Amino acid sequence: MKKTFVRRGHFPASASRPVVSPLQPSVVYASDSPDMLDDQYDGITPGFVYSREGHANATALATLIDGLEGAEGGIVVSSGMAAVTAVMLGLLKAGDHVVGGSQLYGRSLRMLADDLPRFGIETSLADSTDADAMAQAIRPNTKLILVEVVSNPTIRVADMEGIAALCKENDTLLAVDNTFTTPRGYSPFDNGADIIIHSVTKLLAGHSDAMLGYVAAKDPAHSEQLDGIIATLGLTASPFDCWLAERGLYTFDLRYERACQNAKTLADHIADHPMIKRVIYPTRPDHPDHNRAQFLLNGQGGNMLSFEIDGGRNVANAFVKGCENLAFAPTLGDINTTISHPASSSHRALTEDQRLRMGVQEGFFRLSVGVEDINLLQGEIIQGLNAAKATS
Structure with a gap:
């Protein structure tokens, strides 16, 4: 008699373990009980519930990048611009002011010039190679400065020492897009940054076959804000892209x-x-x-x-x-x-x-x-x- 398969089977058990991280494309994870689900959401029991809120492949990749950056609790998202978006919409509110380097990546410039003002977030641009120029752009409501260590595409090098001192003096968050420089070239957290951003799509993944971003905050409270906005806006990374990027990261x-x-x-x-x-x-x-x-x-x-x-x-x-x-x-x-x-x-x-x-x-x-x-x-x-x- 033929059997009708209407239930998913369980993955075969093995006394040995895979050398390569398993790809887990599941959108949802089953829990044993409502009590267990509560414990997972409350952080008592580790695990995953719904992939928009995090999944195994993203966590595995984020942990590796955390190690390179000396960070904890970094989050992998769907693109580098998703990481920038999470920072701007997760940490800023209407009435806040952000200063960006005048030679940021084109889409970052467009976000500051056209998109953030629609949400009531004020923006200014200044030459990041000149800390004095950045200082002149500071306002009483300035909450964050966004810079690239090496600008895209003009390859200018920001005055990171001066900008870090400026942020500390004005109690302003410093977000550093470290895509060009990578963790091998520059360590933002060791040099006064509060936020690290990456387009993982680029050198970290390295093969033009995975589109991802990464964001990490030094302050756990900021990490929690970022995690919330990422889940709410659906900036979640694809498990397959995370799996590809992890493979690329090893080289x-x-x-x-x-x-x-x-x-x-x-x-x-x-x-x-x-x-x-x-x-x-x-x-x-x-x-x-x-x-x-x-x-x-x-x-x-x-x-x-x-x-x-x-x-x-x-x-x-x-x-x-x-x-x-x-x-x-x-x-x-x-x-x-x-x-x-x-x-x-x-x-x-x-x-x-x-x-x-x-x-x-x-x-x-x-x-x-x-x-x-x-x-x-x-x-x-x-x-x-x-x-x-x-x-x-």
Whole structure:
């Protein structure tokens, strides 16, 4: 007689344990009784109830990133911008004021300029490389400052010492987006930060196949606020993406070292090409924040490299097409080098005047340098530059 299967079975028991973290895509978890469910919600009994409020794969990944950042209780969310959103809507209220670095990631700038004011949160932008400029933006109702240690895409290095002192003096929260620098390049909590933000999508996961963010607060009360808003807004991370990112994280150190070495070598290699107007890389002596970078970043320049070529959109198109084996894609942190053109991607929502004030012209490019053989990579970029030269 055929049996009808109407009940889910139990996963096979095993005396041994999996070497790889199991993927658990379940949306919901069954409890033994109402008393047990109460205990779980009250934090007496550990475990999960509903995946929007947390799940095993997100917790496993967050714990690993916590270890890298010297944090406790960090939360993995659905994207880097979800992490920024959680901070802004979880820790601020109408009537509060936030100061952002003027060269933040394009979507962060858009949030400060267009979205937060709709909720009654006042915003200002100031040059994060100048603590005095940040100080001038402080108001009596300023509750938080948001900065990137290394700006996207202009690779400027913030005056983190001055900004941390400013926040302490004014009893203002300091939120640091550590995506570019990573825990290997900079330790926000060791340098006065209250909040750490990551786009895990980038170097931490490292393979352009998982979209995730991470946020951690030093104060447990802030962690509780963040946890609540994340669940309420549904900023929850996908278990599968968390599983992929955990796998990627185990090679993060190796990828970071190789990518940094490649970026430094490439920056010096292309600097003298006739099409290059300027190369922006923190370890180069001609970088405007070179001394600060040497101090803050422990002598590492990171994997991000920006440069400007001589010419307009037609020359920019020729350069990209000339780099035929490199992905032209608005992302960073992949194992392969990717090319980004901020004027047509991350900063396209800004006006031309706004972009020009940041130094982002049509010929401005950002490279996320990967782990390829450096000789191959150098040849591909020179090929693109030569194609641009032939068009100019």
